[in-house]
Amino acid sequence: MARVVILGAGISGHTAALHLKRRLKRGHEVIVVSPNANWNWIPSNIWVGVGRMTTDQVTFPLRPVYRRKGIDFRQALAVAIRPEGDGDRESGSVDIVYTDPTRLGEEERLTYDFLINATGPKLNFAATPGLGPDGNSLSVCTAKHAEQTSAAFDSIVDALKRGERKTLVIGVGHGTCTCEGAAFEYTFNIEHELCERGVRELADVVYLTNEYDLGDFGVGGMSFAQNGFVTSSKMWTESLFRERNVRAILRAHVERVEPGVIHYEQLDGTKGTLAFDFAMLLPPFRGADLKAYDRQGEDISDQLFAPNGFLRVDADYAAKPFEEWTAEDWPSTYQSVGYSNLFGIGIAFAPPHPISRPRSTPDGTVISPAPPRTGMPSGVMGRVVAHSIADRIERGETAPLHKASMASMGAACIASAGAGMRTGTAAAMTMYPIVPNFTRFPESGRSLKETTGEIGLGAHWTKLLLHYLFLYKAKARPGWFLIPE
Amino acid sequence: MDDAASSIAVAPLPTRKTLRARSSLPYQVMRFVAFNARMLRMVRKGHH
Numbered sequence: 456m457a458r459v460v461i462l463g464a465g466i467s468g469h470t471a472a473l474h475l476k477r478r479l480k481r482g483h484e485v486i487v488v489s490p491n492a493n494w495n496w497i498p499s500n501i502w503v504g505v506g507r508m509t510t511d512q513v514t515f516p517l518r519p520v521y522r523r524k525g526i527d528f529r530q531a532l533a534v535a536i537r538p539e540g541d542g543d544r545e546s547g548s549v550d551i552v553y554t555d556p557t558r559l560g561e562e563e564r565l566t567y568d569f570l571i572n573a574t575g576p577k578l579n580f581a582a583t584p585g586l587g588p589d590g591n592s593l594s595v596c597t598a599k600h601a602e603q604t605s606a607a608f609d610s611i612v613d614a615l616k617r618g619e620r621k622t623l624v625i626g627v628g629h630g631t632c633t634c635e636g637a638a639f640e641y642t643f644n645i646e647h648e649l650c651e652r653g654v655r656e657l658a659d660v661v662y663l664t665n666e667y668d669l670g671d672f673g674v675g676g677m678s679f680a681q682n683g684f685v686t687s688s689k690m691w692t693e694s695l696f697r698e699r700n701v702r703a704i705l706r707a708h709v710e711r712v713e714p715g716v717i718h719y720e721q722l723d724g725t726k727g728t729l730a731f732d733f734a735m736l737l738p739p740f741r742g743a744d745l746k747a748y749d750r751q752g753e754d755i756s757d758q759l760f761a762p763n764g765f766l767r768v769d770a771d772y773a774a775k776p777f778e779e780w781t782a783e784d785w786p787s788t789y790q791s792v793g794y795s796n797l798f799g800i801g802i803a804f805a806p807p808h809p810i811s812r813p814r815s816t817p818d819g820t821v822i823s824p825a826p827p828r829t830g831m832p833s834g835v836m837g838r839v840v841a842h843s844i845a846d847r848i849e850r851g852e853t854a855p856l857h858k859a860s861m862a863s864m865g866a867a868c869i870a871s872a873g874a875g876m877r878t879g880t881a882a883a884m885t886m887y888p889i890v891p892n893f894t895r896f897p898e899s900g901r902s903l904k905e906t907t908g909e910i911g912l913g914a915h916w917t918k919l920l921l922h923y924l925f926l927y928k929a930k931a932r933p934g935w936f937l938i939p940e
Numbered sequence: 941m942d943d944a945a946s947s948i949a950v951a952p953l954p955t956r957k958t959l960r961a962r963s964s965l966p967y968q969v970m971r972f973v974a975f976n977a978r979m980l981r982m983v984r985k986g987h988h
Contacts, residue, residue: 669944693951703944865982880962883975885982905982911962913972920976939983 456482457848460549460567462533462745464489464517466497466830467801468573470837470940473931476524478845485525486565490532490554492516494929495598498830498869499922501641503601504735505608505648507874510598513922520931530555531563533574533743536759538794539750540566547796569844572766572799573837576740579629583738585712586628592712592734595641604735608645611733615654621732623649624717626663628736630708630822635664636672636829638737639692640870645735646699647873647880661729662696662703663717663736665822667814669693669703672868673824675811677886678899679908685899688884691908695872695882704729706814708822709736724817740802740825742766758793766799767792770807777812782862782892784808789840790856798844800836802828810890830925831866832889834940835859862890865905869918872910879915884908 459475461468464487476485493514502508521528531551538547546566553561578596580587587594593607594600611621625642627635642662649655662669670676670688677688696703706722717729717736742764747756761767770786784807791797799805810826839857846854865887872880885907891900899906928938954962961967 669948690951693948694953696948697951698953703948704942705944867979867982877965878963885975885978887982905978907978909971909975911968911971912965913968913970913975916968916972917975917979939980 456484457568458484458486458566459569459571459844460486460488460565461571461573462488462549463573463575463801463803464491464494465573465575465801465833467803467833467837468571468575469494469517469929470834471571471573471800471841472521472526473524473935474838474841475845476526477936478841479848483848484527486527486529487517487521488529488531488533488549488551488565489517490530492518492530492555494520496922496926496929497596498918500595500598500601501637501644501871502874503598504595504604504641505644505874506605507644510602514598515926515930520929524931529553529563529565533745535746535748536570536572536797537564537748537750538570538759538791538797541748541750541752547794567796569796569847570798571840571844572745572797572803573801574743574745574803576802577743577764578738579741580738583628583709583711586709586736586738590712591714592628592736594737595637595735596737607733608648612649612652612654614732615649615657618657620657620659622659622661622730624661624663624729624731624734624736626661626704626736627665628709628712629739630665630820631825632665632737632739633673633825633827634737635666635824636827636868636870638662638664638735639672640872641735642701643695643699643870643872644874646701647875651875651878660701661731662701663707663709663719663729664703664705665707665824667706667722667811667823669696669705671811671824673809673811673827674886674889675891675900677884677901677906677908678903679906680903685903688908695910706822708816708820712736720816720820720822722814722816722822742803742805759791761805763805765805766797766803768799768804770805772805772807780808782860782888782890782894785860785862785890787858787860787863788843788856789836790843795852798840800840801833804836828861829866829868831940832859832861832864835864838940860890862888862892864889869914869921871915871918874915876916877912880910880912881914881918882908882910883914883917
């Protein structure tokens with residue numbers, strides 16, 4: 456009988472756990488280790504951040520779901536992986552420290568036959584002095600952060616109602632951030648709420664980003680075929696900024712956030728400051744604080760993880776210029792190179808390189824988006840790795856691994872631009888593939904038929920539909936597996 | 941005016957007809973169905 460340990464219960468880890476439990480016969484163990492007691496549908500945090508939803512609407516407790524499905528849940532933080540075992544023990548193991556209030560601080564070493572690292576990102580607020588809820592800016596990365604941000608936004612609205620002018624800055628808090636799509640969404644939700652609450656005129660809304668052009672979104676932008684022309688996400692996004700009177704500061708690396716003032720540098724090396732009354736700035740990501748040790752206890756973290764802390768998998772990590780990047784660089788099985796029973800999925804795997812063209816200032820400060828790994832591909836990775844492991848448990852080590860490269864996978868991105876069943880709006884985008892493949896699609900790297908964008912109320916309904924569908928699926932309600940990732 | 945501001949200043953604005961279409965219930969019901977069908981097709985094509 457085999458034991459599969461999954462580190463992390465976000466979109467990818469939770470999806471992998473549910474599929475594994477469904478596939479494996481009784482007797483096999485599936486253990487999920489997560490420091491958080493709740494599951495969070497993160498794409499809806501932006502609505503918590505403007506007071507349109509509550510934390511309870513975007514989260515639910517994991518323990519009852521896992522109890523019902525027969526999955527062993529440990530509310531704990533993984534601190535070290537021992538892929539070769541330790542001492543006399545050959546099987547791999549992982550060291551965990553409980554965050555469960557009933558076992559707080561207790562340490563345990565869990566052995567495994569297969570390990571999935573789905574630890575997601577560490578929110579690296581420390582990369583920028585003064586960034587984050589413990590510093591001088593706000594965040595919507597967790598439901599709790601979004602709740603705090605919503606309260607701060609209410610205070611701003613009150614001040615606007617008193618006739619005071621206010622500057623609201625939304626964007627990213629470092630030159631290497633990802634998730635520009637979430638910052639874009641929150642910008643336009645804020646703008647929409649200001650209109651709905653009748654205080655838009657006194658508010659200056661500013662989008663501060665590390666993107667080279669608007670509409671880059673960390674995927675190098677997109678090309679769409681519309682009305683007989685090939686148009687770009689740049690023009691499309693700029694149109695929305697003009698229509699909604701939102702200012703933008705591009706190609707920026709935030710150096711520090713002081714109370715009420717953001718200090719930033721731009722690609723050409725110029726430095727600037729931006730005074731604010733409200734600032735929601737997303738942090739850069741890095742891998743979880745996990746160490747790795749060999750059987751003798753020597754630190755092998757450098758072999759297992761990339762410098763940014765993400766797990767190295769079956770990607771081509773050789774450094775090469777942008778012009779030589781290919782779709783084949785991207786991983787497809789998410790299996791660790793050195794250890795065949797170890798996998799990294801979701802945000803936890805190390806991408807071979809960005810998707811957007813890398814750029815830096817004359818002084819060498821990198822200002823370009825890191826590649827996004829959104830819910831859709833993260834869920835797919837969780838499913839394919841679950842099937843790979845289930846096949847190897849049932850059919851042996853020669854069973855072929857399932858594949859899902861971001862260079863052959865499509866994604867839908869619904870960027871909300873305001874909530875409301877009659878007044879809401881969103882930008883609905885599909886792209887295929889996520890990572891451009893210029894061999895298959897020489898014109899723009901992506902299929903012009905499958906890469907689309909449109910703005911409207913219907914897209915808002917789709918975002919709302921996905922909110923309810925994915926919460927239903929994550930709660931493992933009847934037929935959950937019929938809802939595709 | 942910096943690059944971003946000058947670029948935004950000349951971006952195309954949607955016409956009244958486009959704005960009406962973006963919030964028109966019958967039209968948006970059709971777009972909702974069309975977009976979800978496209979998304980499902982892409983999921984089937986790209987995810988398996």
